[in-house]
Amino acid sequence: MSQYEKAWQAARRRVDEAVARAGRPAGSVRMLAVAKTFPAEAVRAVHALGQRAFGENYVQEAEGKHDALRDLADVEWHLIGPLQSNKTANAAAIFNWVETVDRLKIAQRLSTQRAVGALPLDVCVQVNASGEDSKGGVAPGDALALARDVA
Numbered sequence: 001m002s003q004y005e006k007a008w009q010a011a012r013r014r015v016d017e018a019v020a021r022a023g024r025p026a027g028s029v030r031m032l033a034v035a036k037t038f039p040a041e042a043v044r045a046v047h048a049l050g051q052r053a054f055g056e057n058y059v060q061e062a063e064g065k066h067d068a069l070r071d072l073a074d075v076e077w078h079l080i081g082p083l084q085s086n087k088t089a090n091a092a093a094i095f096n097w098v099e100t101v102d103r104l105k106i107a108q109r110l111s112t113q114r115a116v117g118a119l120p121l122d123v124c125v126q127v128n129a130s131g132e133d134s135k136g137g138v139a140p141g142d143a144l145a146l147a148r149d150v151a
Helices: 003-021 040-048 059-068 085-094 104-113 140-150
Strands: 053-056 076-079 097-101 122-125
Touching: 003 040, 040 059, 053 059, 059 076, 059 085, 085 104, 097 104, 104 140, 122 140
Parallel strands: 053 076, 076 097, 097 122
Antiparallel strands: none
């Protein structure tokens, strides 16, 4: 058993146990495997175990993996790191989800740069609930307005 298989099975077991303790139906919680810093071969190995959703922090790192794993048509790519305006075209092309939208400008660029005929890009508004300057995200009081504008 590979190190990736051991780690994934341990995480899957913890999630399944938490689901059972919470009284939720089995399979009702999905895992997002964070692939940052791991090679494409690790993603392929974990995909073979049934994992489908993978998170990346950086657009450029995801691009290489996306290209190397093009044959895995059912991979769902999530951008979980900050997104700069100059990277939105690349992000719109390779990700299924962008979980760090903190400005309307980013959402608008993602929308206009998504390929015609591609499935809609799912986005999450990132909220800086702690108010820390070192954290990204919109202030809690501005989150609803941004979500409405993005919708």
